[in-house]
Amino acid sequence: xxxxxxxxxxxxxxxxxxxxxxxxxxxxxxxxxxxxxxxxxxxxxxxxxxxxxxxxxxxxxxxxxxxxxxxxxxxxxxxxxxxxxxxxxxxxxxxxxxxxxxxxxxxxxxxxxxxxxxxxxxxxxxxxxxxxxxxxxxxxxxxxxxxxxxxxxxxxxxxxxxxxxxxxxxxxxxxxxxxxxxxxxxxxxxxxxxxxxxxxxxxxxxxxxxxxxxxxxxxxxxxxxxxxxxxxxxxxxxxxxxxxxxxxxxxxxxxxxxxxxxxxxxxxxxxxxxxxxxxxxxxxxxxxxxxxxxxxxxxxxxxxxxxxxxxxxxxxxxxxxxxxxxxxxxxxxxxxxxxxxxxx
Numbered sequence: 069x070x071x072x073x074x075x076x077x078x079x080x081x082x083x084x085x086x087x088x089x090x091x092x093x094x095x096x097x098x099x100x101x102x103x104x105x106x107x108x109x110x111x112x113x114x115x116x117x118x119x120x121x122x123x124x125x126x127x128x129x130x131x132x133x134x135x136x137x138x139x140x141x142x143x144x145x146x147x148x149x150x151x152x153x154x155x156x157x158x159x160x161x162x163x164x165x166x167x168x169x170x171x172x173x174x175x176x177x178x179x180x181x182x183x184x185x186x187x188x189x190x191x192x193x194x195x196x197x198x199x200x201x202x203x204x205x206x207x208x209x210x211x212x213x214x215x216x217x218x219x220x221x222x223x224x225x226x227x228x229x230x231x232x233x234x235x236x237x238x239x240x241x242x243x244x245x246x247x248x249x250x251x252x253x254x255x256x257x258x259x260x261x262x263x264x265x266x267x268x269x270x271x272x273x274x275x276x277x278x279x280x281x282x283x284x285x286x287x288x289x290x291x292x293x294x295x296x297x298x299x300x301x302x303x304x305x306x307x308x309x310x311x312x313x314x315x316x317x318x319x320x321x322x323x324x325x326x327x328x329x330x331x332x333x334x335x336x337x338x339x340x341x342x343x344x345x346x347x348x349x350x351x352x353x354x355x356x357x358x359x360x361x362x363x364x365x366x367x368x369x370x371x372x373x374x375x376x377x378x379x380x381x382x383x384x385x386x387x388x389x390x391x392x393x394x395x396x397x398x399x400x401x402x403x404x405x406x407x408x409x410x411x412x
Contacts, residue, residue: 069101071197079274080203081152082196083131085112085141085166090134097132112136116143123147138162145169153275155199157191159183174199207272209263214276214283215333216262221287222332223255223325226294233295234302240310242302244373247318250362255325257355261347265333268342282407286400290332293399297324297392304384311375315363319377320385322359326352327393335404338397 075082082102086093090111097103108131115123115133127147136144142165148154149171156163156170159179167173167186175187176194184190191198234242243251301320305313329352334341343349360382363374377385 069099071200072101074197074204075200077269078200078204078207078272080200081128083133083148085133085136085144087136087162088134093132093134102131108132109134112140112144116140124150128152138165141166142169157196157199158187204272207276208267210276211267211271212262212265214278215265215329216259217283218286218332219259219262219325219329221283222290222294223328225287225291226298227321229291229295230298230302234299238302238306238313241314242306242317243314243321247314247372247374250372251318251321251325254322254355254359258326258329258348258352261345261351262329262333264347265345266342268334268336270336271334285407286332286403289403290328290396290399293395294324294328294392297388297395300388301385305381309375311373312377312381315374316377316381316385318374319359319363319382320389322355323385323389324392326356327389328396331393331396332400335400337401 072082084093084097084102090109094103094109097109103109108129110126110130110133112133112135115126115130118126124147127144128151133140133144141163145154145156145166146169149169153172154170155172155174156166157174157176158164158167159175161180161182163175164182164186167175167183172189173187174189174191175183176191178194179187179190231242298317298321301317302313305316329348330344331338333344333348362368362372364376368374369376
């Protein structure tokens with residue numbers, strides 16, 4: 069019963085297709101909380117006596133199909149596939165056609181040889197919880213993958229566009245090649261921990277797809293926001309000296325990429341997204357401290373071509389970084405509302 073409740077919370081519908089009698093199947097359905105009303109239980113023969121239109125209307129609402137033959141199991145799977153992604157769990161020889169037809173076929177380890185050869189997945193334990201936990205883990209992995217893609221695309225697009233545009237107005241490199249490599253290394257510290265990040269219940273409530281249209285809109289829009297702030301740092305520091313601009317833009321770039329990760333790790337408002345996982349917080353703090361320390365240490369400053377920034381420059385960088393976080397967050401919320409109104 070607890071597994072079925074977890075499945076319902078994730079919008080995963082469970083349907084029993086069995087050869088057992090109606091009374092036995094209904095009793096099991098009611099005991100586990102799968103069946104609540106009489107209309108959710110039907111014999112397969114009775115179901116297929118209905119017109120095709122009625123079958124399509126009812127197939128997703130029936131929770132238990134009793135007295136099902138192998139042919140009827142196959143037909144039910146085919147009907148369900150027209151509207152849903154279907155996983156089928158079976159064990160006997162007569163389940164083989166339905167297993168072959170399902171999008172994902174699963175059997176327990178003690179299943180018949182034919183069923184095991186047909187199945188995509190063999191469960192080492194006869195427990196439905198494994199399947200539900202697997203779906204949950206898959207959705208969490210997908211959500212965290214999207215976080216990485218969004219953050220990487222926005223940061224890289226912003227920096228690329230800033231360097232390309234800046235080269236038209238600045239006669240020197242705004243950041244040295246080894247500084248760019250160091251920037252990528254430091255900003256990747258917290259990014260590596262995204263795999264361990266917490267995922268909100270809202271993100272795993274329904275199956276997610278790779279929505280490339282939304283992804284393009286997000287990374288181009290937020291990338292342009294990042295570029296605008298890069299130009300602000302250019303305007304503030306490029307007249308002083310190449311070393312000052314390179315150092316200050318390096319520090320600003322690492323800090324803003326860390327803040328960007330905290331903002332768009334979820335498309336929910338930042339105050340509702342919850343705290344990131346501890347590894348992300350620890351590695352972000354480590355990258356932040358190292359970013360501030362490297363230009364201040366003579367050996368590393370000389371090696372990477374940094375010049376120690378003044379307290380005033382530090383204050384300007386931190387202040388603008390906070391403004392960048394607020395601007396990104398506001399833009400993100402506008403984008404979420406805009407994308408919700410777009411046709412699928």
